[in-house]
Amino acid sequence: MKHPLDRPELTPLWQAFHTRLSAGQQVTRVRTGPLDEAARSALADLLGLDRLPGPQPTVALARLDEALLDSCGEDTRSVVATIVGPLGDRAxxxxxxxxxxxxxxxxxxxxxxxxxxxxxxxxxxxxxxxxxxxxxxxxxxxxxxxxxxxxxxxxxxxxxxxxxxxxxxxxxxxxxxxxxxxxxxxxxxxxxxxxxxxxxxxxxxxxxxxAGLADDALSTTVLTAGMHPTGRGPVAHCLAAFSAAGHATHLTLAQLRDPGELHFPRTTVHITENPSIPALALQRFGSACPPLVCTSGWPNSAVVLLLDRLTEAGAPLRYHGDFDGEGLRIAAHVLARSTATLWRMSAADFLAAHLRAPSGPPAGRITDAPWDAGLAPALAARGTAVLEEHVAEELLTDLAGLCADRQTGSTQGLPASNSR
Structure with missing residues (x-):
């Protein structure tokens, strides 16, 4: 049912009060208009004025409440909500x-x-x-x-x-x-x-x-060394043969997608960012080289697929990379995309290495290292990088321990800590 005060000549008044009362702020008076003569006359009648108001009058809320309560038993908010619509609260x-x-x-x-x-x-x-x-x-x-x-x-x-x-x-x-x-x-x-x-x-x-989408299955490869899988498939035979001869192997994405029968042992696999580390490991250990995977910078789809297969086999993964801005981002990326943990990548490891190699190349753009809050600030404070080649001896010493383990038949890797 239409409200008795819902009349065209009073519309400007109701709309002005609706706007102000919906602001969510205290209201004491509202200016309305411009009003034509009919609207001014209707407002004067409503408020009981003895003369017509001006074309843009200011109406006190208390005065309007009083008039409305007398005429229809409702206050301004109730009348405005009925005629114009529910009041809001813009604040x-x-x-x-x-x-x-x-x-x-x-x-x-x-x-x-x-x-x-x-x-x-x-x-x-x-x-x-x-x-x-x-x-x-x-x-x-x-x-x-x-x-x-x-x-x-x-x-x-x-x-x-x-x-x-x-x-x-x-x-x-x-x-x-x-x-x-x-x-x-x-x-x-x-x-x-x-x-x-x-x-x-x-x-x-x-x-x-x-990002690994629509990669060429033949040109996308991952560098490995020291892999000794079992199985009758061609990839297992090739990996085992090259490892026994002390050689590295580049596996293509196509080979990893369709390797035939291939079973990786649950032996710790160490991952490096740079090919120089597997090269040095093969030079030193030959056919006794522990299992290594190299990302060659940012991991491509072949690297990711191999790490997934190693994880499925239950092989623990340990990652080491360069101590520079790019190296920290690659390390974070590897950790986010795989089950790998860190290998000698703490702030303490960086500081110790930096003492021995303080004149490395610029560290570049540095972002936080999620695994060690102190690493990025330490790198930024010194401003120069420590590349994997600078810590090759420490890495090879760790790997030498695994060579000894293999020679005694152990399949255990290094402790799952950030510093080893």
Whole structure:
């Protein structure tokens, strides 16, 4: 039923009070207008005035409440809500929106994928600067959740992008070129790898490939040494034969995808960033060299697939890399994508090595090391890197202990600590 005071000549009054009362702030008087003569006459009748108000009168809330209670037994808020609509609380809405935004950005900054790879902090800051997607917190959180799910699955094992998108997102087109989600993920990958954001289709394809998507199955390889698997498949035979001869082996992605019968022992496998360490290990230990995998920088899809196979076999993994900005990011990436733990990669290890090799190359852009809060500050304070070659003797000494273990038939690796 229409309210008896819902008349056209009083509409400007009700709308003015609705706007002010919905602000969520204290209201004592409201200015309305401009009013025509009919509206001014209706307002004078309502308030019991002895003359017409001006065209833009200021009306006291208490005076209007009194008049309305006398005429219809309701106060201003009740009448306005009935005629115009429910009153809002814009101040509370703004506070709630601010809290929702703060919670969104806190969730993003503390997400396990971001904490595991601090280099993504640059991406987090850029996403926050760009604001909400469609002005919506829920829509932004959904999009970022999808992006983080994609990042958690990278680097991939060389599968085509649509296949990967189907596996992760149940939508083969979710990462098609030009989609908002593909843009979000590619910006994250450029921050992770420390490269410029891709500008062309070729740049985007190259970045996807670097993340292990649509890699060439023959040219994508992983360097290994000292591997002694069992099985009747060709990969097992080749690895065992080359290891027995004291040689390294490059396994292709294709070979790892279809290795035939292949069984890795549950022996500790040490992972290095640089090929020089396996080369020195083979030179020193020959056919007794312990199992080694080299990422040759950022791990490609062949490296990831091999580490997955070793994990499935129950082989403990230990990782060592360069003490520089890039090395810390690669180490964090390996830890996030595999079951590896650290091998001589603590702040104490860096400081001890830096004393022996203080004049290394510049450390470059440094991001936090999630496994040791003191490592990045120590590296930044000294400003120069300690590369794997600088600590080769310490690494080879550790590996020599494993050679002795193998010679006595032991399959135990080094203790699972950050310093060994």
């Amino acid at each position: 509370a809405d703004r506070a709630s929106d601010t809290a929702d935004r703060a919670a969104l950005w806190e969730w993003l900054a503390t997400h396990p994928v971001v904490l595991a790879q601090p280099a993504l902090g640059v991406w987090v800051a850029a996403v926050r600067r760009s604001g909400l997607i469609g002005g919506s917190v829920p829509a932004t959180r959904r999009a970022l959740g999808d992006a983080l799910g994609v990042l958690a699955g990278l680097p991939a094992c060389g599968e085509p992008l649509p296949v990967f998108a189907t596996r992760i997102l149940d939508d083969s087109h979710a990462l098609d070129d030009g989609t908002r989600l593909s843009s979000l993920v590619l910006r994250a990958l450029s921050a992770l790898y420390g490269v410029p954001a891709p500008e062309t289709a070729a740049d985007r394809r190259a970045l996807w490939s670097r």
